[in-house]
Amino acid sequence: MTSAQPKISFVSLGCPKALVDSERIITQLRAEGYEISRHHEGADAVIVNTCGFLDSAKAESLAAIGAAMRENGKVIVTGCMGAEPGPILATYPQVSAITGPQAYESVMTAVHEASPPPHHPFLDLVPEQGIKLTPRHYAYLKISEGCNNRCSFCIIPKLRGDLMSRPAGEVLREAEKLVKAGVKELLVISQDTSAYGLDGGYPMSAWQGREVRTRFLDLARELGSLGAWIRLHYVYPYPHVDDVIELMAEGKVLPYLDIPFQHASPAVLKAMKRPGDQKKTLERIKAWRGQCPDLAIRSTFIVGFPGETEDDFRILLDWLSEARLDRVGAFPYEPVTGAKANDLGLAVVPDEVKAERYARFMAHQQAISAKKLKGKVGRHMPVIIDSTQGLKAKGRSKADAPEIDGAVHVSSRRPLRTGDIVSVKIEGSDAYDLSGIAV
Ligand code: SF4
Numbered sequence: 001m002t003s004a005q006p007k008i009s010f011v012s013l014g015c016p017k018a019l020v021d022s023e024r025i026i027t028q029l030r031a032e033g034y035e036i037s038r039h040h041e042g043a044d045a046v047i048v049n050t051c052g053f054l055d056s057a058k059a060e061s062l063a064a065i066g067a068a069m070r071e072n073g074k075v076i077v078t079g080c081m082g083a084e085p086g087p088i089l090a091t092y093p094q095v096s097a098i099t100g101p102q103a104y105e106s107v108m109t110a111v112h113e114a115s116p117p118p119h120h121p122f123l124d125l126v127p128e129q130g131i132k133l134t135p136r137h138y139a140y141l142k143i144s145e146g147c148n149n150r151c152s153f154c155i156i157p158k159l160r161g162d163l164m165s166r167p168a169g170e171v172l173r174e175a176e177k178l179v180k181a182g183v184k185e186l187l188v189i190s191q192d193t194s195a196y197g198l199d200g201g202y203p204m205s206a207w208q209g210r211e212v213r214t215r216f217l218d219l220a221r222e223l224g225s226l227g228a229w230i231r232l233h234y235v236y237p238y239p240h241v242d243d244v245i246e247l248m249a250e251g252k253v254l255p256y257l258d259i260p261f262q263h264a265s266p267a268v269l270k271a272m273k274r275p276g277d278q279k280k281t282l283e284r285i286k287a288w289r290g291q292c293p294d295l296a297i298r299s300t301f302i303v304g305f306p307g308e309t310e311d312d313f314r315i316l317l318d319w320l321s322e323a324r325l326d327r328v329g330a331f332p333y334e335p336v337t338g339a340k341a342n343d344l345g346l347a348v349v350p351d352e353v354k355a356e357r358y359a360r361f362m363a364h365q366q367a368i369s370a371k372k373l374k375g376k377v378g379r380h381m382p383v384i385i386d387s388t389q390g391l392k393a394k395g396r397s398k399a400d401a402p403e404i405d406g407a408v409h410v411s412s413r414r415p416l417r418t419g420d421i422v423s424v425k426i427e428g429s430d431a432y433d434l435s436g437i438a439v
Contacts, residue, residue, distance in 0.1 A: 005033060005034065005035045006033075006034050006035065006044040006115040006116075006117070007034070007035045007036070007037040007042065007043045007044050008029055008034050008035070008036060008037065008043060008044060008045055008046070008047060008111060008115075009036075009037045009038070009039060009040045009043035009045075009046045009047075009068070009072065010022065010025075010026060010036055010046070010047050010049070011046065011047070011048045011049065011064045011068065012049045012133065013048070013049060013050055013051045013057070013060060013061055013064060013079070014049065014050065014051030014053070014057065014079060014080065015051065015053070016140045016187070016189050016233075017140075017142060017189055017190075017191075018049055018051055018079055018080065018101070019133055019140060020140050020142040020189070021049060021078070021079065021101060021102060021104070022049045022133055023133050024104055025047065025049070025078070025104055025107055025108075026133070028104060028108055029108075029111065032108075032117040033117055034111070034115075034117065039071075040067070040068050040071035040072040041071050041072065043072055044074065044114060044115035045072070045074040045075070045076060045096065045110075045111060045114035045115055046068040046071075046072045046074065046075050046076070047075075047076045047077075047078060047107060047111070048061065048064050048065050048068055048075060048076070048077050048078070048079075049078050049079040050064070050065070050077060050078070050079040050080060050081035050082060051079060051080055051081065052079070052080035052081035052082075052083065052084070052155075052159060053080060053155075053156070053336065054334050054336055055334065055335070055336065055337060056334065057081075058081055058087065058337075061079070061081045062087070062088070062091055062092075065077055065088060065091075065092055065095065066091070066092065069092055069094065069095070073094070074096050074114050074115075075092070075095045075096055076095070076096050076097045076098075076099075076107060076110040076111065076114065077095055077097070077098045077099070078098075078099045078100070078101070078103060078106075078107050079100075079101055080100075080101050080159050080160070082098045082099050082100045082101070082103070083100040083101060083158075083159045083160075084159075084338075085098040096110060096113070096114055097109075097110035097113070100159070101145075101159065101160055102145060102160075135386065135418065135419075136181075136182055136183070136418075136419065137182065137183060137184045137185065137384065137386075137418060137419030138183060138184065138185040138186070138187060138384075138402055139178045139183045139185075139186060139187070140186075140187045140189050141171065141174065141175055141178070141186045141187065141188050141189065141223075142166070142189055142190060143165065143166055143171050143188055143189070143190045143193065143196055143219065144163055144164060144165040144166060144190040144191070144192075144193075144195075144196055144199075145160055145161070145163075145164045145190070145191075146160040146161040146162050146163050146164050146191060147160070147162070147163055147191035147192050147195075148162050148163045148192070148195060148198070148199070149191075149192060149273075149274075150273055150340075151262075151272055151273055151274055152271065152272055152273045152339060152340040152341040152344065153272060153302065153305070153333070153335075153336060153339050153340075153341040154336070154339060155336055155337075155338045155339050156191055158338060160191070162199065163191070163192065163195055163198060163199040164199055165190075165196050165197050165198070165199050165200060165214055167203070167205035167214055168197070168205040168207065168212045168213065168214040168215075168218065168219050168222070169205035169206045169207040169212060170205070171219060172207045172208075172212065172219070172222055172223070173207065175223055175226055175228075176226060178228075179226045179227060179228045182419070183228060184228055184229060184384060184419055184421060185228055185229035185230075185231060185384060186223065186226075186228050186229070186230050186231070187231045187233060187401065187402070188219075188220075188223070188230065188231065188232050188233060189233045189234060190233075190234060191234060192234060192236060193216065193232055193233060193234045193235045194216050194235045194236045194237075194238050194240070194241055195216075195236070196214065196215065196216045196219060197213070197214035197215040197216065197219075200214060202214055202215040207222070216240065216241075216244065217240065217243045217244055217247075220232065220244050220247055220252075220253050221247055221252065223253065224247055224252030224253045225252070229254050229384065229398070229421075230252075230253040230254055231253075231254045231256050231258075231401055232244070232253065232254075232256065232257060232258065233258040233401070234258060234259075234260060235257050235258060235259050236259065236275075237259055237281050237284050237285075239284075241257075241284075242284075242287070242288070242291075245288045245291050245292050245295065246291065246292075248292045248295060249291055249292040254398045255292050255294045255295045255296060255398060255399075256295070256296045256297075256298070256398060256399060256401070257288075257295065257296075257297050257298070258298045258299070258401065259297060259298070259299050260299060260300045261278070261281070261299045261300075261301060262274060262300065262301055262302050263301060263302060263305065263308075263312075263316055264278040264315055264316045264318075264319030264320070265308070265311075265312035265313075265315040265316055266278070267307070267309075267312055268305050268307065268308050268312050268316075271305065271306065271307050271341070271344060271346060272302075272305060272341070273340070278319055281323075282319070282322055282323060285297065285323055294398070294399075296326040296327065296398070296399030296400075297323075297325045297326055297327075298325065298326060298327035298328070298329075298401065298404070298405060299325050299327070299328055299329075300328070300329045300330065300331065301316065301328065301329070301330045301331075301361065302330070302331055302332075302333050303316075303330050303331070303332050303333065303354060303357045303358045303361050304332050304333040304349035304353065304354030304357055304358070305333045305341070305349070306333070306341060306344060306346035306347060306348055306349065307344070307346030307347055308333075308349055308357075313357050313360075313361075316361070317360070317361070317364050320361075320364060320365060320368065321364075321368070324368055324372065325365075325368070326369070326372055326399055327369070327399070327400070327401075327404070327405045327406070328365045328369070329404060330358060330361050330362060330365075332351075332354040332355065332357075332358045333349065333354060366431045366432075367431075369431050369432060370429070370430065370431040373406075373429035373430070373431070373432075373433075373434055374429050376426050376429060376434060377426050377427065377428065377429055377434075378425075378426065378427075379425075379426050380423055380424065380425050380426075380439065381397050381398070381408075381423070381424060381426065382397070382398065382421050382422070382423055382424075383395040383396065383397055383408045383410060383421070383422055383423075383424045383436075383438075384396055384419070384420075384421050385410070385416050385417065385418055385419060385420045385421075385422065386402065386407075386418065387418060388415065388416050388417065388418060390415065391411060391412055391413070391414075391415060392409070392410070392411055392412075393409075393410040393411075393412065393416045393438075394407050394408070394409055394410070395407065395408050395410055395422075395424075396408060397424075397434065406432040406433045406434070407432075407433050407434075408424060408426075408433065408434045408435065408436060409433060409434070409435040409436075410422070410424050410435070410436060410437070410438050411435075411436075411437050411438070412437065412438035413438070416438065422438045423438070423439050424436040424437065424438050424439065425437050425439050
């Protein structure tokens, strides 16, 4: 390769879904012979993949665009914030192009205009599975775009439209390539994984010489046959999820469910425009645990949603005590420009009350988590290694997703390698993490 190769600098902001978009764009850039530069200065153009979910994320995206304009001047904006270009153009009218999420082709057209591709595409530089921004041993697998729900605090459907599922065969071929390339864990993501295929009436799709239905259960079963850890994110507790628990009990997919419950009080859930029967959900969780005792449930909650009273908040804490979820994240409510929740006319929860409830929520869940993790001491469990330092390593059990859940701190007699899956005897625990020795 020569220094004549055009260079593109890349900034990736936002959630795992945006990361998948970034991976696709980078794969395409490399396929066409562009070099990815770490610095804006000296690059032929800069691509900023933005996040527009919260106002704070928009501010971060605008700051990244500003830095790219100062240091380079040829800036292509893509991602969620690009779906509504007004605020970007108001601050940076000189940006070269603005495209919305998943607009890979438009991004590439803008790149070609900023700096034409080299004459010979270096196709052979691209590993078959594409360029990964995540470590080599795990990868996100995006199965659909958009969402049919209309939660009042969320503008994703406005930005990304209604649910659009990728055909099962296409998803499975991508998964198969990733596993062949050494990926040990696939993280299935979408806005609503349990609704997968609903948009097209669960059509059949060709894979490995047969037909597979584009449906949550069928996809989970086929993914489970690839020999990697399969982790399911953003699942809603619909009745048909029961069938997937069976696959977890059989060891086909990880006994892990990421269900964003957001709240437990019927009044708050109604204002959020989300299904409200959390009592039924408790029964469902109990039944799932009966079927698959090792099931780890992760969830996220919003604290201080408009109209949330002290009583609503107590209902939430009581529900948490009953549900005994394994992993929990919480966010103090932050209004999102353009979201319906702003127009509901509900009493805004003052910041200090939000902060106080958030602290109580975290302390409450911490006690539950510490107790649950203590119950794992003495057990042997497989751990996937994320990083190593001499004879110490940091990894995750089947109950921990990367970035968002806890870790297992491992000591070993021989050096371990990133991506190894080792059996660990658990010897200690705290509120979030486990520690143990590789055996
Ligand atoms: S389920 Fe609700 S919060 Fe999630 S993307 Fe859809 S509308 Fe937004």
